[in-house]
Amino acid sequence: MRMIQILIYSLSFSLFLSLPSLPLGGVCIAQSLKIPREPKPGEFDKIIMRLLETSNARAVIMFANEDDIRRILNAAKHNNQTGHFLWVGSDSWGSKISPVIGQERVAEGAVTILPKRASVDAFDRYFRSRSLSNNRRNVWFAEFWEENFGCKLGMHGKRPGSPKKCTGKILWHWSTGEWVLAQYSGEGWVV
Incomplete structure (x- = not known):
């Protein structure tokens, strides 16, 4: 069984409350963590510690804004977790480089999504x-x-x-x- 973890920006959290913790095509959601709307100092370090509690779920899918992505990556770096997690970024990360500036090593190997866009x-x-x-x-x-x-x-x-x-x-x-x-x-x- 492959385990993943999900980080969700607080304004989108209610959309994911119904996600089952049952196997889905060989993948199990170990936990879904809410990123606070107005995080206090040290909040992202706590999130990294919570992610580490499920040691067999190293893939982390992030539904977060650019600032929160940058702070999560910074907290992983700060807590010596470079290379531990496999980050999967939603379209808010996409092809943007701002979340990874100065922390390229911790983001190395990340997979991001950028939907195809076209003008009408x-x-x-x-x-x-x-x-x-x-x-x-x-x-x-x-x-x-x-x-x-x-x-x-x-x-x-x-x-x-x-x-x-x-x-x-x-x-x-x-x-x-x-x-x-x-x-x-x-x-x-x-x-």
Whole structure:
């Protein structure tokens, strides 16, 4: 029987509560540990110690954000467990290097998942056509606009303290794939 352990970020933990501890295709989940939402100092060292309690379950599957992955790897390094665990990272790790910078040896041999992604041209065209004047139904669009253009939409804008007022004069720059402030107000692509 092959044993694994699972580390789960606290906000996703409830999704995994129903995971059985019964054999699944020759694999048994030895334990599922919750990564605290606001970890206290030493919390990740405790997690490493808990993982070590199940000595025959060296594979650790991590459903965690980049910061927590980095802290888990750092705790493994700090507790002299380099090379002990086989890390399997979810798509939040994927091809990102930030979780392993400075602790490459402890992450060596890790397997990470990066789902194939593709653009949907019809959605891209639709999204680029949205503006402040034609997208009032989407309650999140104003926040997106303020956040991306560093401005505030009137007195009730979501972005406190922003000195710049949103004008709506934004242009999708097709060659760079970025939103830019329109230089010419008569331009047909100004939204």
